[in-house]
Amino acid sequence: MTATLSIPQTPLARPAATSRPRGRAWPWGLAAVGLVALVLTAWQVWDGAPSAYYASIALSMSQSWSNFFFGAMDPSGTVTLDKIPGSFWVPALFVRVFGYSTWAVILPNALAAVGAALITAVAARRLAGVRAGLLAGAIVAVTPIFVAVSRSNQPESFFVLGLSITAWAAIRAIQQRSFGWLVVAGAAIGLSFQFYMLEAWAVWPALAAAYLATAQSWARRIGHLLVAGAVSVVASLWWVAIVALIPAGSRPYIGSTLGDDPWEMVFGYNGLGRFGATSDSSAYESFTPPFSGDPGVFRLFNAQLAGQIAWLIPAAIVALVVLWLLRFPRPLALLLTVWLATFGAMFSVVAGMHQFYTSALAVPLALAVATALAWSARAGKAWPAVAILASAAVTAVGIAFSVGGYSIPVAIVQALIGVVAIVLLLSRHRARMVTTAAMVVGLLLTPAVWSAVTIAHPNSINPVAGGVSEMASGFGGRGGTAGGAQTGGAGGFAGAPGGAPGAGGAGGMAAPNGGAGAQDGTRDGRGARSGSGTTGGQGATGGAPGGTGGFTAGAGGFGGDQTALLSWLEQNRGGATYLAATFGAQSAAQLIVASDGEAVLPIGGFNGTDAAPTLDRFISLVESGQLRYVIAGQDRVGGPGGASVGAGDSSTGTVSAQIRSWVEQNCTTAADAPSTVYVCGTVAGGSGA
Numbered sequence: 147m148t149a150t151l152s153i154p155q156t157p158l159a160r161p162a163a164t165s166r167p168r169g170r171a172w173p174w175g176l177a178a179v180g181l182v183a184l185v186l187t188a189w190q191v192w193d194g195a196p197s198a199y200y201a202s203i204a205l206s207m208s209q210s211w212s213n214f215f216f217g218a219m220d221p222s223g224t225v226t227l228d229k230i231p232g233s234f235w236v237p238a239l240f241v242r243v244f245g246y247s248t249w250a251v252i253l254p255n256a257l258a259a260v261g262a263a264l265i266t267a268v269a270a271r272r273l274a275g276v277r278a279g280l281l282a283g284a285i286v287a288v289t290p291i292f293v294a295v296s297r298s299n300q301p302e303s304f305f306v307l308g309l310s311i312t313a314w315a316a317i318r319a320i321q322q323r324s325f326g327w328l329v330v331a332g333a334a335i336g337l338s339f340q341f342y343m344l345e346a347w348a349v350w351p352a353l354a355a356a357y358l359a360t361a362q363s364w365a366r367r368i369g370h371l372l373v374a375g376a377v378s379v380v381a382s383l384w385w386v387a388i389v390a391l392i393p394a395g396s397r398p399y400i401g402s403t404l405g406d407d408p409w410e411m412v413f414g415y416n417g418l419g420r421f422g423a424t425s426d427s428s429a430y431e432s433f434t435p436p437f438s439g440d441p442g443v444f445r446l447f448n449a450q451l452a453g454q455i456a457w458l459i460p461a462a463i464v465a466l467v468v469l470w471l472l473r474f475p476r477p478l479a480l481l482l483t484v485w486l487a488t489f490g491a492m493f494s495v496v497a498g499m500h501q502f503y504t505s506a507l508a509v510p511l512a513l514a515v516a517t518a519l520a521w522s523a524r525a526g527k528a529w530p531a532v533a534i535l536a537s538a539a540v541t542a543v544g545i546a547f548s549v550g551g552y553s554i555p556v557a558i559v560q561a562l563i564g565v566v567a568i569v570l571l572l573s574r575h576r577a578r579m580v581t582t583a584a585m586v587v588g589l590l591l592t593p594a595v596w597s598a599v600t601i602a603h604p605n606s607i608n609p610v611a612g613g614v615s616e617m618a619s620g621f622g623g624r625g626g627t628a629g630g631a632q633t634g635g636a637g638g639f640a641g642a643p644g645g646a647p648g649a650g651g652a653g654g655m656a657a658p659n660g661g662a663g664a665q666d667g668t669r670d671g672r673g674a675r676s677g678s679g680t681t682g683g684q685g686a687t688g689g690a691p692g693g694t695g696g697f698t699a700g701a702g703g704f705g706g707d708q709t710a711l712l713s714w715l716e717q718n719r720g721g722a723t724y725l726a727a728t729f730g731a732q733s734a735a736q737l738i739v740a741s742d743g744e745a746v747l748p749i750g751g752f753n754g755t756d757a758a759p760t761l762d763r764f765i766s767l768v769e770s771g772q773l774r775y776v777i778a779g780q781d782r783v784g785g786p787g788g789a790s791v792g793a794g795d796s797s798t799g800t801v802s803a804q805i806r807s808w809v810e811q812n813c814t815t816a817a818d819a820p821s822t823v824y825v826c827g828t829v830a831g832g833s834g835a
Contacts, residue, residue: 172276176267179283183263186287186597187256187296192249196299197606199752200234202735203227204251204299205743207238214238216389218398219731221743222724225751225758228402228415230385232340233301246742252606255303259296262303263287265310266509270516272317273478278520281586285512286310288590290611291454293597295502298606301341302502308338308346309509316353320477323360325370328353332374336381344417345506346382348488350375356481386412399758401731401751402431406758420496431753434498437608445494446504452545453553453612455504457593461538462486462511465518468530474521482517486510502609519585528571535571535588539564542592553612556595564588710820712740715775718816723772726823727764729802730754733779747773750802757801764805768826776809778822 199219206221207214213223217231227234236254244250267283286292286306296303312334319327331353338346354375358367389397389408403410419432439448447456466486469479486507493504515534522530539561546557567584570577596612603613715725715737727747728734734748749764750756759767767773813826 172271172279175276175280176264176283179267179280179287180260180264182284183260183287184256186293186601187259188253189601191252191256191297192247193604194248194252194297194299195604195606196248196251198735198739199732200227200299200301200606201246201251202731202738203231203234204237204241205246205738207231207234208242208246209743212397216398219401219751220734220738220746220748222745222747223398225399225731225748225756226401228411228752229301230340230343230412232337232385233304233342236304237299246739251299252297255296255299258303258307259287259292262292262307262310262509265307265314266512269310269314269317270513272314272321273513273517274520274524277523277582278516281519281589282512282516284586284590285458285515286508288594288597289455289505289508289511290457290593290596290600291502291609292505292508294454294600294605294609294611295505297600297604298502298609300500300502300606300609302505305338305342305345306505306508308334308341309349309506312338312346312349312353313509313513316349316356316481317478319353320356320360320481321475323362325373328357328370328374329377332378333381335378339378339382340385342506343412345492345503347378348492349485350378351488352481352483352485355484356477359477359480399751399756401756401758402753403756404431420498431755435500435608436498438499438501438503441495441497443494446490451501451504453549453596453614454501454610455507456545457541458511458515458538458589459490459507460541461534461589462514464533464537465514465530468518468522468533469514472521472525472527472530474517482510482514486514500608515589531571531585532568535564535567535585538589546592549612549614552595552599553592557592560588560591563591708736708740711777711823712737714819714823716741718775720774721771722774724767724774726775726777727773728777729779729806733777737777749776749805750800754802755800759805760801761804761808765808771827774825774827775816776813776824776826778824 203217203219206218206223209221210218210223212218213221214235215231216223217226217229217234219225219227236258237251240250240254263283263286266286267279269279270282271279292303292306312331315327315331315334318324319331335346335349335353338349354371357371360367386408389400394406400406400408400411402415415431420434438450439445442448445451446459466479466483469482489507489510493499493507496503519531519534522528542557542560546553563584565588567581567588570581570584599613600611719725723745724747725741725744726737727749728737729749731748731750731752734746737746738744747759747764747767749759751758764773809824809826813824816823816825
């Protein structure tokens with residue numbers, strides 16, 4: 147017998163019954179959870195539709211260690227992405243080892259999702275035993291929006307993985323009153339910061355409150371928290387500090403900043419700007435994706451979000467009440483309660499967001515529901531499970547009837563099976579395995595179906611689950627969709643009137659003609675996708691309606707004939723360093739991916755407003771013969787839904803607009819190019835105007 151088993155039990159220690167699971171239920175069950183997560187996130191991943199912008203980042207980062215460290219958006223290291231590059235380090239390594247492909251940039255996220263489900267299961271097992279662990283892992287595995295984003299190359303999956311590691315370490319720290327595990331939890335928050343920045347720190351209120359509630363002296367608790375907090379700060383900010391110390395001329399321009407400053411990128415653009423904390427656009431860039439409706443108390447139940455994440459929110463609230471009523475160890479109950487409340491409040495008040503931001507709720511939701519069910523079973527109480535099952539069934543039916551389509555019969559089946567589970571729970575003679583199976587189906591059938599349907603509807607621009615881009619949109623009425631973003635009214639459970647088909651309701655976006663631009667159409671020989679809908683939608687990589695974010699046919703660029711344009715550029719390149727320059731990183735991304743990583747100059751960066759390159763630098767590149775071609779198109783200003791800066795428009799005063807004006811005055815258009823291409827400088831041996 148190990149030393150661990152000889153330690154007397156305390157109120158916060160793991161129960162003896164959970165330290166040695168019966169039979170093989172745990173390993174086989176954990177394997178099943180991992181397999182479900184892997185199938186849902188990785189099946190047919192090679193046929194996915196990666197975001198060209200994020201794909202170009204992984205490809206560019208794979209080409210040099212400098213690009214890898216800074217998170218360079220383009221192979222020549224002109225400008226970085228608009229985030230700390232932590233979530234792209236593993237995909238970049240995959241591309242470096244295996245070469246660029248769709249699966250190489252998406253599979254790492256799928257594997258991160260599998261890891262998150264398994265680690266959450268391990269964490270929940272420490273809370274309330276094997277059944278809690280397996281159920282928590284299953285909840286994470288079938289959370290629809292988490293499945294959707296994990297089938298893309300968006301940077302969310304690694305963040306959820308970091309949260310699951312944080313939960314595991316935090317639970318151990320609280321159960322054992324362990325300074326060492328508290329430091330590990332703080333470091334895990336720092337790791338999560340590398341994946342998704344400030345959102346990671348939202349775990350600290352829960353961790354601090356729970357640790358302060360443990361039975362130790364105040365001096366000891368506060369001292370431990372201060373040290374763990376310091377570790378967390380260092381683990382969070384080391385990249386930002388290093389980059390800030392490197393001279394601007396020795397690194398790429400920091401994307402989406404006014405001052406080429408990594409601190410501004412993290413705390414301004416990705417911090418205050420997300421919450422609409424200031425209207426002073428001269429202070430920093432702001433970015434508020436318009437995909438999740440207006441902020442408010444019931445936002446998580448609106449048209450855009452309910453079907454993605456809300457299935458178990460009422461059940462989790464009931465579960466937290468159960469834990470407090472059944473005298474679950476108070477520090478652990480406090481951890482789960484404050485964590486879920488903090489994240490729920492954060493997603494309710496942030497000015498704008500993609501639906502997939504809410505996938506971070508999967509971990510606390512899973513821990514709360516699974517722990518409450520297992521704890522009530524251990525206490526011999528049936529009413530908590532009845533209350534949780536009933537709330538889940540009512541929620542599923544409410545969402546389903548608001549959404550319509552296949553969700554209605556599925557939710558009805560879930561509700562009926564939930565009733566069966568309740569009857570079995572209340573009966574004196576019940577088969578344990580049958581009851582457990584009925585409870586799982588009564589909780590998870592509808593979200594599991596939404597997750598499965600997502601496999602056939604890849605969308606890496608604005609990932610959403612359940613195939614909603616091809617059906618009536620969400621919880622509050624029917625409406626059109628744009629690039630997978632649900633539209634319709636922002637109504638709640640009762641189903642407020644939504645927008646008409648093709649017209650965005652509150653918080654929605656209309657896509658009159660065409661879908662997600664380059665996401666549609668056929669795949670060329672190098673893995674790029676040709677756009678088939680260029681009159682509307684989101685352009686190549688999620689720009690504003692009308693294609694302002696990418697190469698659209700109307701903008702004279704990469705729309706219906708990107709292969710011909712790429713071929714023309716390669717044939718006429720001569721000895722130029724750059725294949726071409728484009729206005730905005732969105733447009734450059736497609737060329738970078740389609741050309742297998744050739745140098746393309748992204749004028750203006752992600753939003754089209756970055757001072758990279760400067761006008762003097764651009765002219766120098768032209769005069770030295772390093773750059774010859776500039777592809778006409780539109781800048782993207784202010785993120786999705788922002789204004790576009792078309793040809794001839796220099797009214798914004800941005801460096802990008804200055805360069806555009808210079809190009810129009812000093813360059814000519816190539817007569818034989820398949821799209822509008824400006825020829826700048828002398829083109830020896832190439833195609834003239």
